[in-house]
Amino acid sequence: MTMASNVSRPLRKNLSQAVAEELLRHIQRGDLAPGERAPTEKDLMEMFAIGRNTAREATQSLVAMGVLDVRPGRGAIVLRTPDASALDQSVVSSLLGDQTVADLYEFRLLVESDIAGLAAERATPESNADIARALAEYRRCVRSNVATYDADIEFHRAVARASANAVFSTVLNALTEQLTRLRQATDAIPGAREIAVLGHTRIAEAIAVGDADRARAEMRDHVLTALEALKTAQALGTIDHLESVS
Numbered sequence: 001m002t003m004a005s006n007v008s009r010p011l012r013k014n015l016s017q018a019v020a021e022e023l024l025r026h027i028q029r030g031d032l033a034p035g036e037r038a039p040t041e042k043d044l045m046e047m048f049a050i051g052r053n054t055a056r057e058a059t060q061s062l063v064a065m066g067v068l069d070v071r072p073g074r075g076a077i078v079l080r081t082p083d084a085s086a087l088d089q090s091v092v093s094s095l096l097g098d099q100t101v102a103d104l105y106e107f108r109l110l111v112e113s114d115i116a117g118l119a120a121e122r123a124t125p126e127s128n129a130d131i132a133r134a135l136a137e138y139r140r141c142v143r144s145n146v147a148t149y150d151a152d153i154e155f156h157r158a159v160a161r162a163s164a165n166a167v168f169s170t171v172l173n174a175l176t177e178q179l180t181r182l183r184q185a186t187d188a189i190p191g192a193r194e195i196a197v198l199g200h201t202r203i204a205e206a207i208a209v210g211d212a213d214r215a216r217a218e219m220r221d222h223v224l225t226a227l228e229a230l231k232t233a234q235a236l237g238t239i240d241h242l243e244s245v246s
Contacts, residue, residue, distance in 0.1 A: 016057035019048050038076035060176045072137045108223045116219035119162035120212040127162035131204050134158040142193045149183035186229040
């Protein structure tokens with residue numbers, strides 16, 4: 001990896017977007033090739049004099065574009081070199097920013113339930129192992145009492161990969177920024193993470209035995225439970241706005 005370490009801090013309205021654009025330019029120039037490791041959050045913090053949250057948001061923007069892949073314990077890997085017409089994640093964010101939380105979770109109920117069903121029908125031993133690793137990481141985060149939202153998102157990505165439908169994975173990646181914000185809000189709700197562990201476990205078990213109907217039902221229950229946690233988060237003031245979902 002041959003990225004300059006003396007890049008000045010971007011002076012733009014959206015700092016995380018500016019950092020993502022700078023990183024994207026390095027990838028487009030060939031400084032970072034597909035298969036190589038991208039700078040870690042710590043690297044980005046030092047290079048641009050930014051905080052951890054900004055570094056994470058910048059990385060997740062490129063994950064959403066399908067340029068990077070991030071998995072626990074492995075870090076960020078460059079998947080591809082985007083061309084000049086690559087979709088700017090800020091466009092996706094601005095479009096989704098006008099949608100209600102209810103719209104997002106209605107989408108999840110419809111799409112993620114079918115993703116789980118297809119995963120049950122198509123999962124291979126390798127993809128089941130992938131789901132099991134993501135589940136184990138989520139459990140570790142809960143036991144260690146550390147933030148779970150990254151591990152939560154990775155579990156749902158593993159299920160999407162098991163569906164063998166690339167469009168599902170792309171769509172979920174595009175929603176990463178929005179889902180991360182909502183999961184951060186619910187992370188502190190007492191008991192929410194423990195309930196999510198049970199939901200993830202039941203989903204993984206249904207997929208592992210190839211029970212598509214059960215996998216769909218378990219995913220639907222899991223998403224509905226997450227929605228209830230969001231209502232609680234709103235009541236406690238950990239999330240600013242939550243549209244009516246009744």
